[in-house]
Amino acid sequence: MKILAIGTSGKNCTIAISEDKKVIKEININIGLTHSETLLPNIEKILQETSLTLNDIDAYAVSVGPGSFTGIRIGVATIKGLCLGVNKPVIAVPSLLGMAYNKKDFDGYIVTCIDAKNDNVYAAIYKNENETIKQIGNYIVDNITVLNEEISNLNGSYVIIEDKDTVEYASLIAEAAFDLYSAGQITDGIHVSPLYLKKSQAERELEEKNDNN
Numbered sequence: 001m002k003i004l005a006i007g008t009s010g011k012n013c014t015i016a017i018s019e020d021k022k023v024i025k026e027i028n029i030n031i032g033l034t035h036s037e038t039l040l041p042n043i044e045k046i047l048q049e050t051s052l053t054l055n056d057i058d059a060y061a062v063s064v065g066p067g068s069f070t071g072i073r074i075g076v077a078t079i080k081g082l083c084l085g086v087n088k089p090v091i092a093v094p095s096l097l098g099m100a101y102n103k104k105d106f107d108g109y110i111v112t113c114i115d116a117k118n119d120n121v122y123a124a125i126y127k128n129e130n131e132t133i134k135q136i137g138n139y140i141v142d143n144i145t146v147l148n149e150e151i152s153n154l155n156g157s158y159v160i161i162e163d164k165d166t167v168e169y170a171s172l173i174a175e176a177a178f179d180l181y182s183a184g185q186i187t188d189g190i191h192v193s194p195l196y197l198k199k200s201q202a203e204r205e206l207e208e209k210n211d212n213n
Contacts, residue, residue: 001058001181004082005174006043008035008075009067009095010163015039015046016170017057021178023171025050030167035074043078054082059186061091061177063098063168065195066114066122066141072194083189090192091177091185096124099161100133101172108157109136113147115163122197123147125154132179141197 002024007014013035016026027046029038047053062079065072079090099112106128113123123140126133140147151158180186 001178002052002056003059003061003091003174003177003181004043004046004054004057005061005093005170005177006039006075006078007063007095007098007168007170007173008039008071008078009063009065010071010168011068012167012169013038013042014168014170014173015042016174017046017050017052018171018174018178021175023174026169026171028167028169035071039074039078043082054086057088059089059091059177059181060189061093061173062192063095063173064092064193065095066116066197067095067163067168069194069196072196076192076194079192080189086189088189089181089186090188091180092187092192092195093173093176093180094124094195095168096122096139097126097133097135097176098168098173099163099166100124100126101176102161102166102169103159104128104133104175106159108159109154111147111151111158111160113140113144113160113162116141116198119144121147123150125150125158132183133176139197 013029096112100110110126125136
């Protein structure tokens with residue numbers, strides 16, 4: 001199964017094509033341009049370089065967040081556009097899960113976290129179970145002290161992956177997508193949506209303004 005995977009939830013704009021779990025080609029761009037400027041041209045480029053067309057793609061994968069609100073919207077909107085008129089499945093890959101695949105062979109807990117500003121984090125805890133990364137518990141959207149408490153309660157070894165130390169790679173998104181697809185966790189171009197976990201600053205400011213009126 002050929003998967004076209006994209007990631008735009010961080011500073012890195014990343015695109016990959018894989019067949020099952022083997023990466024055919026990957027492009028990573030971080031040259032100061034916006035994802036809206038780089039994503040579509042590089043999707044076209046990776047298809048040309050692999051001698052593939054969109055009709056050759058069996059499924060689409062996209063990192064749906066948490067992360068940059070603008071970047072996530074661009075990625076999801078792009079997948080929706082590519083899926084117009086084609087009946088192909090879409091796999092929504094949480095950014096924190098994609099990060100966990102950096103340490104997919106680690107025999108212990110994999111803690112991934114993204115800076116949510118003001119000492120707050122988006123975080124999740126995963127574990128490799130039967131060669132598949134499984135989430136343990138719920139997402140953590142709170143002060144970093146809450147995450148530290150969760151980590152201190154873990155019974156066993158762990159590794160921490162922070163977004164400041166790693167970038168998003170579409171090859172890992174594609175690998176996570178293959179496992180999600182195998183588990184039947186798929187959607188389509190109409191229903192795929194961002195995973196924000198909390199409201200954007202603009203939404204919070206609008207609500208506060210409305211409450212004060």
